[in-house]
Amino acid sequence: MDTSASSEGWTAGARLYSGREDPTWRVPGEQAESILASWDQLPSAPSPPPEPPPLGYGGCWLRAPDGREWWAGDEVMASEGDARTDPKREVERALLATAPAGMLPEGL
Amino acid sequence: MSITLTVDVFSGRPNPTVVITGPQEEELLERLRPEEKVHLEEVAHLAEPRLGYRGVAVQIEGERPRGVPSSLRVVNGVAFAGKKAFRIADAGFEGFVGSSEGPLRPLHGREQELPQLLWDEIGRSLELMVPWERIRETLKPKVEPGCQCAPLYEPEWWNVPAIQPYNNCYNYGTDVRTNTFAQPGKAAGAEYTGLTCSAVRKAALADDLIDAPKANNKCPGKGHLVALVIWPNSDFHWYRKGKTGYWSHKPGSTAVTNRDNSGALIADPRSADRGPYTSFCTFMVVMHGHVRII
Numbered sequence: 001m002d003t004s005a006s007s008e009g010w011t012a013g014a015r016l017y018s019g020r021e022d023p024t025w026r027v028p029g030e031q032a033e034s035i036l037a038s039w040d041q042l043p044s045a046p047s048p049p050p051e052p053p054p055l056g057y058g059g060c061w062l063r064a065p066d067g068r069e070w071w072a073g074d075e076v077m078a079s080e081g082d083a084r085t086d087p088k089r090e091v092e093r094a095l096l097a098t099a100p101a102g103m104l105p106e107g108l
Numbered sequence: 109m110s111i112t113l114t115v116d117v118f119s120g121r122p123n124p125t126v127v128i129t130g131p132q133e134e135e136l137l138e139r140l141r142p143e144e145k146v147h148l149e150e151v152a153h154l155a156e157p158r159l160g161y162r163g164v165a166v167q168i169e170g171e172r173p174r175g176v177p178s179s180l181r182v183v184n185g186v187a188f189a190g191k192k193a194f195r196i197a198d199a200g201f202e203g204f205v206g207s208s209e210g211p212l213r214p215l216h217g218r219e220q221e222l223p224q225l226l227w228d229e230i231g232r233s234l235e236l237m238v239p240w241e242r243i244r245e246t247l248k249p250k251v252e253p254g255c256q257c258a259p260l261y262e263p264e265w266w267n268v269p270a271i272q273p274y275n276n277c278y279n280y281g282t283d284v285r286t287n288t289f290a291q292p293g294k295a296a297g298a299e300y301t302g303l304t305c306s307a308v309r310k311a312a313l314a315d316d317l318i319d320a321p322k323a324n325n326k327c328p329g330k331g332h333l334v335a336l337v338i339w340p341n342s343d344f345h346w347y348r349k350g351k352t353g354y355w356s357h358k359p360g361s362t363a364v365t366n367r368d369n370s371g372a373l374i375a376d377p378r379s380a381d382r383g384p385y386t387s388f389c390t391f392m393v394v395m396h397g398h399v400r401i402i
Contacts, residue, residue, distance in 0.1 A: 053369035056383030
Protein backbone atom coordinates (compact mmCIF):
# COMPACT_ATOMS: atom_id res chain seq x y z
CA MET A 1 0.00 0.00 0.00
CA ASP A 2 1.46 3.36 -0.98
CA THR A 3 2.01 5.82 1.82
CA SER A 4 3.03 8.86 -0.17
CA ALA A 5 -0.12 10.84 0.58
CA SER A 6 -0.62 9.80 4.16
CA SER A 7 1.33 12.44 6.05
CA GLU A 8 -1.85 14.29 6.97
CA GLY A 9 -5.59 14.11 6.42
CA TRP A 10 -7.59 11.24 4.97
CA THR A 11 -6.03 9.42 2.04
CA ALA A 12 -7.23 6.74 -0.31
CA GLY A 13 -5.68 4.61 -3.00
CA ALA A 14 -6.32 1.76 -5.38
CA ARG A 15 -4.30 -1.33 -6.07
CA LEU A 16 -4.14 -1.14 -9.79
CA TYR A 17 -0.85 -0.97 -11.63
CA SER A 18 2.28 -3.00 -12.02
CA GLY A 19 4.81 -0.76 -13.73
CA ARG A 20 3.48 2.60 -12.56
CA GLU A 21 2.93 3.63 -8.99
CA ASP A 22 -0.58 2.93 -7.78
CA PRO A 23 -2.74 6.07 -7.56
CA THR A 24 -3.34 7.71 -4.19
CA TRP A 25 -5.41 10.78 -3.41
CA ARG A 26 -6.63 12.91 -0.56
CA VAL A 27 -10.21 12.49 0.63
CA PRO A 28 -12.05 15.40 2.26
CA GLY A 29 -12.88 14.56 5.87
CA GLU A 30 -16.62 14.93 5.35
CA GLN A 31 -16.64 12.43 2.50
CA ALA A 32 -14.49 10.02 4.46
CA GLU A 33 -16.82 10.18 7.47
CA SER A 34 -19.82 9.63 5.18
CA ILE A 35 -18.18 6.55 3.63
CA LEU A 36 -17.42 5.15 7.06
CA ALA A 37 -20.99 5.80 8.20
CA SER A 38 -22.12 3.68 5.26
CA TRP A 39 -19.52 1.06 6.17
CA ASP A 40 -20.97 0.92 9.70
CA GLN A 41 -24.33 -0.07 8.19
CA LEU A 42 -22.93 -3.03 6.28
CA PRO A 43 -23.56 -6.53 7.63
CA SER A 44 -20.68 -8.62 8.90
CA ALA A 45 -18.81 -10.74 6.39
CA PRO A 46 -17.70 -14.27 7.24
CA SER A 47 -14.18 -13.66 6.01
CA PRO A 48 -11.83 -10.89 4.89
CA PRO A 49 -11.56 -10.04 1.17
CA PRO A 50 -9.95 -12.87 -0.77
CA GLU A 51 -6.56 -12.31 -2.37
CA PRO A 52 -7.21 -10.56 -5.71
CA PRO A 53 -5.66 -11.82 -8.96
CA PRO A 54 -2.10 -10.58 -9.55
CA LEU A 55 -2.79 -8.13 -12.39
CA GLY A 56 -5.36 -5.39 -12.73
CA TYR A 57 -7.67 -3.80 -10.17
CA GLY A 58 -7.24 -5.44 -6.79
CA GLY A 59 -9.29 -3.24 -4.46
CA CYS A 60 -9.01 0.17 -2.82
CA TRP A 61 -8.22 1.53 0.61
CA LEU A 62 -8.96 4.44 2.91
CA ARG A 63 -6.59 5.65 5.61
CA ALA A 64 -7.53 7.92 8.50
CA PRO A 65 -5.20 10.60 9.84
CA ASP A 66 -4.66 8.44 12.94
CA GLY A 67 -3.47 5.51 10.81
CA ARG A 68 -6.61 3.35 10.85
CA GLU A 69 -7.19 1.66 7.52
CA TRP A 70 -10.11 0.15 5.60
CA TRP A 71 -9.64 -2.14 2.64
CA ALA A 72 -12.40 -2.75 0.08
CA GLY A 73 -12.44 -5.36 -2.63
CA ASP A 74 -14.47 -8.22 -4.02
CA GLU A 75 -17.66 -7.21 -2.22
CA VAL A 76 -16.02 -7.11 1.20
CA MET A 77 -14.73 -4.12 3.14
CA ALA A 78 -12.53 -4.82 6.12
CA SER A 79 -10.65 -3.00 8.86
CA GLU A 80 -8.53 -4.50 11.59
CA GLY A 81 -10.23 -7.89 11.53
CA ASP A 82 -13.74 -6.47 11.14
CA ALA A 83 -15.00 -7.54 7.71
CA ARG A 84 -18.32 -6.35 6.25
CA THR A 85 -20.19 -7.53 3.19
CA ASP A 86 -20.65 -4.91 0.50
CA PRO A 87 -22.57 -7.01 -2.04
CA LYS A 88 -23.33 -4.19 -4.43
CA ARG A 89 -19.88 -2.63 -3.90
CA GLU A 90 -21.66 0.61 -2.95
CA VAL A 91 -19.18 1.67 -0.30
CA GLU A 92 -16.26 0.61 -2.45
CA ARG A 93 -17.62 2.61 -5.39
CA ALA A 94 -18.26 5.61 -3.14
CA LEU A 95 -14.64 5.49 -2.08
CA LEU A 96 -13.41 5.19 -5.66
CA ALA A 97 -15.63 8.12 -6.57
CA THR A 98 -13.59 10.37 -4.30
CA ALA A 99 -10.64 10.07 -6.69
CA PRO A 100 -9.96 13.12 -8.85
CA ALA A 101 -11.53 12.91 -12.29
CA GLY A 102 -9.44 10.97 -14.78
CA MET A 103 -7.14 9.45 -12.16
CA LEU A 104 -8.66 5.98 -12.34
CA PRO A 105 -9.53 3.93 -15.42
CA GLU A 106 -13.20 3.75 -16.22
CA GLY A 107 -15.25 0.72 -15.29
CA LEU A 108 -13.76 -0.15 -11.89
CA MET B 109 -13.12 -63.60 -26.82
CA SER B 110 -14.52 -61.45 -24.02
CA ILE B 111 -14.12 -57.97 -22.61
CA THR B 112 -14.42 -57.30 -18.90
CA LEU B 113 -15.34 -53.73 -17.98
CA THR B 114 -14.99 -52.51 -14.41
CA VAL B 115 -15.99 -49.00 -13.43
CA ASP B 116 -13.48 -48.12 -10.71
CA VAL B 117 -15.59 -45.85 -8.55
CA PHE B 118 -16.32 -47.32 -5.12
CA SER B 119 -14.14 -47.68 -2.09
CA GLY B 120 -16.01 -50.00 0.29
CA ARG B 121 -18.36 -51.95 -1.97
CA PRO B 122 -17.31 -53.94 -5.04
CA ASN B 123 -17.01 -51.96 -8.27
CA PRO B 124 -19.62 -52.61 -10.99
CA THR B 125 -18.23 -55.19 -13.40
CA VAL B 126 -19.63 -56.72 -16.52
CA VAL B 127 -18.28 -59.25 -19.02
CA ILE B 128 -19.12 -58.50 -22.63
CA THR B 129 -19.21 -61.18 -25.27
CA GLY B 130 -20.67 -61.29 -28.73
CA PRO B 131 -21.44 -58.42 -31.14
CA GLN B 132 -20.94 -55.70 -28.54
CA GLU B 133 -17.25 -56.57 -28.33
CA GLU B 134 -16.46 -55.19 -31.74
CA GLU B 135 -18.17 -51.93 -31.00
CA LEU B 136 -16.23 -51.55 -27.76
CA LEU B 137 -12.93 -52.34 -29.46
CA GLU B 138 -13.65 -49.74 -32.11
CA ARG B 139 -14.27 -47.14 -29.38
CA LEU B 140 -11.00 -48.15 -27.68
CA ARG B 141 -8.89 -47.94 -30.82
CA PRO B 142 -5.72 -45.84 -30.25
CA GLU B 143 -6.11 -42.40 -31.77
CA GLU B 144 -3.08 -40.44 -30.61
CA LYS B 145 -0.07 -41.21 -28.44
CA VAL B 146 0.39 -38.99 -25.40
CA HIS B 147 3.34 -38.63 -23.04
CA LEU B 148 2.67 -40.36 -19.76
CA GLU B 149 3.96 -37.40 -17.74
CA GLU B 150 1.45 -35.13 -19.42
CA VAL B 151 -1.53 -37.16 -18.27
CA ALA B 152 -0.19 -38.88 -15.16
CA HIS B 153 -2.42 -36.73 -12.94
CA LEU B 154 -5.49 -38.40 -14.46
CA ALA B 155 -4.41 -41.77 -13.11
CA GLU B 156 -3.68 -40.60 -9.58
CA PRO B 157 -5.59 -42.45 -6.87
CA ARG B 158 -8.58 -40.52 -5.55
CA LEU B 159 -11.95 -41.10 -3.95
CA GLY B 160 -14.82 -41.42 -6.41
CA TYR B 161 -14.54 -42.20 -10.08
CA ARG B 162 -11.06 -43.37 -11.13
CA GLY B 163 -11.66 -44.71 -14.60
CA VAL B 164 -12.90 -47.74 -16.51
CA ALA B 165 -10.65 -50.80 -16.32
CA VAL B 166 -10.75 -52.95 -19.45
CA GLN B 167 -9.54 -56.58 -19.69
CA ILE B 168 -9.56 -58.17 -23.12
CA GLU B 169 -9.33 -61.93 -23.53
CA GLY B 170 -8.53 -63.29 -26.95
CA GLU B 171 -7.81 -61.58 -30.24
CA ARG B 172 -7.35 -57.83 -30.21
CA PRO B 173 -6.91 -55.17 -32.88
CA ARG B 174 -3.39 -53.90 -33.42
CA GLY B 175 -2.34 -51.38 -30.79
CA VAL B 176 -5.01 -52.28 -28.23
CA PRO B 177 -3.39 -53.80 -25.14
CA SER B 178 -5.00 -56.67 -23.23
CA SER B 179 -5.29 -54.62 -20.06
CA LEU B 180 -5.90 -50.90 -19.90
CA ARG B 181 -7.62 -48.21 -17.87
CA VAL B 182 -9.48 -45.34 -19.51
CA VAL B 183 -9.64 -41.99 -17.72
CA ASN B 184 -10.95 -38.84 -19.34
CA GLY B 185 -10.59 -40.31 -22.81
CA VAL B 186 -6.99 -41.41 -22.23
CA ALA B 187 -6.05 -45.09 -22.03
CA PHE B 188 -3.25 -46.12 -19.68
CA ALA B 189 -1.46 -49.42 -20.22
CA GLY B 190 1.79 -50.01 -18.37
CA LYS B 191 4.10 -47.14 -19.21
CA LYS B 192 2.14 -46.15 -22.29
CA ALA B 193 -0.76 -43.77 -22.69
CA PHE B 194 -2.87 -42.95 -25.70
CA ARG B 195 -6.02 -41.09 -26.55
CA ILE B 196 -8.78 -43.48 -27.61
CA ALA B 197 -11.01 -43.07 -30.65
CA ASP B 198 -14.16 -42.42 -28.62
CA ALA B 199 -13.56 -39.52 -26.23
CA GLY B 200 -17.00 -40.21 -24.76
CA PHE B 201 -16.29 -43.87 -23.99
CA GLU B 202 -16.69 -43.49 -20.23
CA GLY B 203 -19.96 -41.63 -20.55
CA PHE B 204 -21.19 -44.41 -22.82
CA VAL B 205 -20.17 -47.09 -20.32
CA GLY B 206 -21.95 -45.31 -17.47
CA SER B 207 -25.10 -44.46 -19.39
CA SER B 208 -28.40 -46.29 -19.08
CA GLU B 209 -27.93 -47.61 -22.63
CA GLY B 210 -24.34 -48.67 -22.02
CA PRO B 211 -22.78 -52.10 -21.53
CA LEU B 212 -23.57 -52.14 -17.79
CA ARG B 213 -27.26 -52.61 -18.62
CA PRO B 214 -27.35 -56.16 -17.21
CA LEU B 215 -26.57 -54.73 -13.76
CA HIS B 216 -29.30 -52.12 -13.84
CA GLY B 217 -32.06 -54.57 -13.01
CA ARG B 218 -30.79 -55.28 -9.52
CA GLU B 219 -29.23 -51.86 -8.94
CA GLN B 220 -31.64 -49.39 -10.42
CA GLU B 221 -29.81 -46.36 -9.09
CA LEU B 222 -26.55 -47.43 -10.71
CA PRO B 223 -26.83 -45.73 -14.12
CA GLN B 224 -27.68 -42.36 -12.58
CA LEU B 225 -25.04 -42.73 -9.91
CA LEU B 226 -22.34 -43.57 -12.43
CA TRP B 227 -23.47 -40.93 -14.87
CA ASP B 228 -23.36 -38.26 -12.15
CA GLU B 229 -20.07 -39.42 -10.66
CA ILE B 230 -18.27 -39.84 -13.96
CA GLY B 231 -19.50 -36.45 -15.10
CA ARG B 232 -18.50 -34.80 -11.83
CA SER B 233 -15.03 -36.32 -11.88
CA LEU B 234 -14.31 -35.50 -15.48
CA GLU B 235 -15.31 -31.90 -14.90
CA LEU B 236 -12.84 -31.70 -12.05
CA MET B 237 -10.02 -32.95 -14.20
CA VAL B 238 -8.14 -30.20 -15.93
CA PRO B 239 -8.97 -30.06 -19.64
CA TRP B 240 -6.31 -31.38 -21.96
CA GLU B 241 -5.64 -28.00 -23.55
CA ARG B 242 -5.01 -26.46 -20.15
CA ILE B 243 -2.61 -29.26 -19.26
CA ARG B 244 -0.74 -28.79 -22.50
CA GLU B 245 -0.54 -25.06 -21.81
CA THR B 246 0.91 -25.46 -18.36
CA LEU B 247 3.16 -28.41 -19.04
CA LYS B 248 6.62 -28.03 -17.74
CA PRO B 249 8.55 -26.77 -20.73
CA LYS B 250 11.72 -28.59 -21.61
CA VAL B 251 14.60 -26.75 -19.99
CA GLU B 252 16.87 -25.60 -22.72
CA PRO B 253 20.56 -25.04 -22.15
CA GLY B 254 20.07 -21.28 -22.58
CA CYS B 255 17.80 -21.12 -19.56
CA GLN B 256 20.68 -22.09 -17.34
CA CYS B 257 21.64 -18.38 -17.36
CA ALA B 258 18.19 -17.31 -16.23
CA PRO B 259 17.59 -16.14 -12.68
CA LEU B 260 16.21 -18.53 -10.10
CA TYR B 261 12.61 -18.20 -8.97
CA GLU B 262 13.25 -16.97 -5.44
CA PRO B 263 10.15 -15.06 -4.32
CA GLU B 264 11.28 -15.10 -0.71
CA TRP B 265 14.15 -12.79 -1.66
CA TRP B 266 11.78 -10.14 -3.07
CA ASN B 267 8.72 -10.60 -0.87
CA VAL B 268 10.08 -8.88 2.23
CA PRO B 269 9.05 -5.46 3.64
CA ALA B 270 12.39 -3.84 2.79
CA ILE B 271 12.16 -4.80 -0.89
CA GLN B 272 8.65 -5.71 -2.02
CA PRO B 273 6.89 -2.30 -1.87
CA TYR B 274 9.72 -0.40 -3.54
CA ASN B 275 10.43 -2.61 -6.55
CA ASN B 276 8.09 -3.26 -9.44
CA CYS B 277 7.74 -5.58 -12.43
CA TYR B 278 10.59 -3.84 -14.26
CA ASN B 279 12.95 -4.33 -11.31
CA TYR B 280 11.97 -7.97 -11.07
CA GLY B 281 12.03 -8.55 -14.80
CA THR B 282 15.53 -7.18 -15.14
CA ASP B 283 16.55 -8.76 -11.82
CA VAL B 284 17.82 -5.42 -10.57
CA ARG B 285 16.70 -4.14 -7.19
CA THR B 286 16.78 -0.34 -7.07
CA ASN B 287 14.09 0.39 -4.46
CA THR B 288 12.91 3.16 -6.82
CA PHE B 289 9.97 1.48 -8.60
CA ALA B 290 12.08 1.62 -11.76
CA GLN B 291 10.70 3.10 -14.93
CA PRO B 292 11.81 2.10 -18.44
CA GLY B 293 14.16 4.65 -20.00
CA LYS B 294 14.49 6.82 -16.91
CA ALA B 295 18.15 5.93 -16.26
CA ALA B 296 19.00 6.88 -19.84
CA GLY B 297 17.00 10.09 -19.75
CA ALA B 298 14.60 8.57 -22.25
CA GLU B 299 11.57 7.61 -20.18
CA TYR B 300 8.55 6.31 -22.07
CA THR B 301 6.20 8.96 -23.33
CA GLY B 302 3.09 6.84 -23.71
CA LEU B 303 1.69 3.60 -22.43
CA THR B 304 1.97 1.77 -25.71
CA CYS B 305 4.09 -1.16 -26.80
CA SER B 306 6.31 0.94 -29.02
CA ALA B 307 6.90 3.66 -26.44
CA VAL B 308 7.80 1.34 -23.56
CA ARG B 309 9.86 -0.94 -25.80
CA LYS B 310 11.85 2.07 -27.03
CA ALA B 311 12.45 3.21 -23.45
CA ALA B 312 13.63 -0.27 -22.46
CA LEU B 313 16.05 -0.33 -25.39
CA ALA B 314 17.53 2.89 -24.02
CA ASP B 315 18.19 0.97 -20.77
CA ASP B 316 20.15 -1.57 -22.86
CA LEU B 317 17.61 -4.33 -22.95
CA ILE B 318 17.95 -6.18 -26.23
CA ASP B 319 15.10 -6.53 -28.66
CA ALA B 320 14.18 -10.18 -29.32
CA PRO B 321 10.82 -10.13 -31.11
CA LYS B 322 11.47 -13.53 -32.67
CA ALA B 323 12.52 -15.23 -29.43
CA ASN B 324 9.30 -17.24 -29.52
CA ASN B 325 9.58 -18.16 -25.84
CA LYS B 326 13.05 -19.67 -26.37
CA CYS B 327 15.81 -18.91 -23.90
CA PRO B 328 18.68 -16.82 -25.26
CA GLY B 329 22.26 -18.14 -25.29
CA LYS B 330 23.27 -15.42 -22.87
CA GLY B 331 21.23 -13.38 -20.43
CA HIS B 332 17.59 -14.08 -19.72
CA LEU B 333 14.32 -13.56 -21.52
CA VAL B 334 11.72 -11.00 -20.45
CA ALA B 335 8.35 -10.18 -21.96
CA LEU B 336 6.62 -6.80 -22.18
CA VAL B 337 2.84 -6.50 -22.07
CA ILE B 338 0.64 -3.43 -22.00
CA TRP B 339 -2.65 -2.46 -20.42
CA PRO B 340 -3.47 -0.09 -23.27
CA ASN B 341 -2.93 3.52 -22.26
CA SER B 342 -2.88 2.59 -18.57
CA ASP B 343 0.22 0.64 -17.59
CA PHE B 344 3.04 -1.70 -18.63
CA HIS B 345 4.07 -5.03 -17.13
CA TRP B 346 7.07 -7.34 -17.42
CA TYR B 347 7.49 -11.07 -16.98
CA ARG B 348 10.79 -12.92 -16.76
CA LYS B 349 11.61 -16.47 -17.78
CA GLY B 350 13.33 -18.52 -15.11
CA LYS B 351 15.77 -21.39 -15.05
CA THR B 352 13.00 -23.98 -15.06
CA GLY B 353 11.43 -22.58 -18.20
CA TYR B 354 8.44 -21.18 -16.33
CA TRP B 355 7.81 -17.46 -16.12
CA SER B 356 7.27 -15.34 -13.02
CA HIS B 357 6.46 -11.71 -12.33
CA LYS B 358 6.06 -9.04 -9.70
CA PRO B 359 2.81 -7.12 -10.13
CA GLY B 360 3.69 -3.64 -8.88
CA SER B 361 4.29 -3.41 -5.16
CA THR B 362 2.72 -6.81 -4.55
CA ALA B 363 4.48 -10.11 -4.09
CA VAL B 364 6.44 -12.01 -6.71
CA THR B 365 4.40 -14.87 -8.11
CA ASN B 366 4.68 -17.56 -10.76
CA ARG B 367 0.92 -17.69 -11.35
CA ASP B 368 -1.27 -15.86 -13.84
CA ASN B 369 -4.67 -14.28 -13.15
CA SER B 370 -6.31 -17.69 -13.40
CA GLY B 371 -3.89 -19.22 -10.93
CA ALA B 372 -2.05 -21.22 -13.58
CA LEU B 373 1.70 -21.59 -13.94
CA ILE B 374 3.01 -19.47 -16.77
CA ALA B 375 4.61 -21.52 -19.54
CA ASP B 376 4.23 -18.71 -22.07
CA PRO B 377 3.17 -15.14 -21.25
CA ARG B 378 1.50 -14.86 -24.64
CA SER B 379 -1.15 -17.35 -23.59
CA ALA B 380 -1.28 -16.51 -19.87
CA ASP B 381 -4.30 -14.85 -18.28
CA ARG B 382 -2.98 -11.29 -18.02
CA GLY B 383 -6.09 -9.49 -16.81
CA PRO B 384 -6.29 -6.03 -18.39
CA TYR B 385 -2.76 -6.24 -19.85
CA THR B 386 -4.23 -7.41 -23.11
CA SER B 387 -1.47 -6.37 -25.51
CA PHE B 388 1.49 -8.69 -25.76
CA CYS B 389 4.28 -6.52 -27.10
CA THR B 390 7.52 -8.41 -27.45
CA PHE B 391 10.22 -10.56 -25.93
CA MET B 392 13.47 -8.87 -24.92
CA VAL B 393 16.76 -10.09 -23.49
CA VAL B 394 18.40 -8.82 -20.32
CA MET B 395 22.18 -9.22 -20.26
CA HIS B 396 23.23 -9.42 -16.67
CA GLY B 397 25.28 -6.45 -15.56
CA HIS B 398 24.59 -4.53 -18.77
CA VAL B 399 21.22 -2.96 -18.13
CA ARG B 400 20.93 0.21 -16.09
CA ILE B 401 17.62 1.15 -14.58
CA ILE B 402 16.34 3.57 -11.96
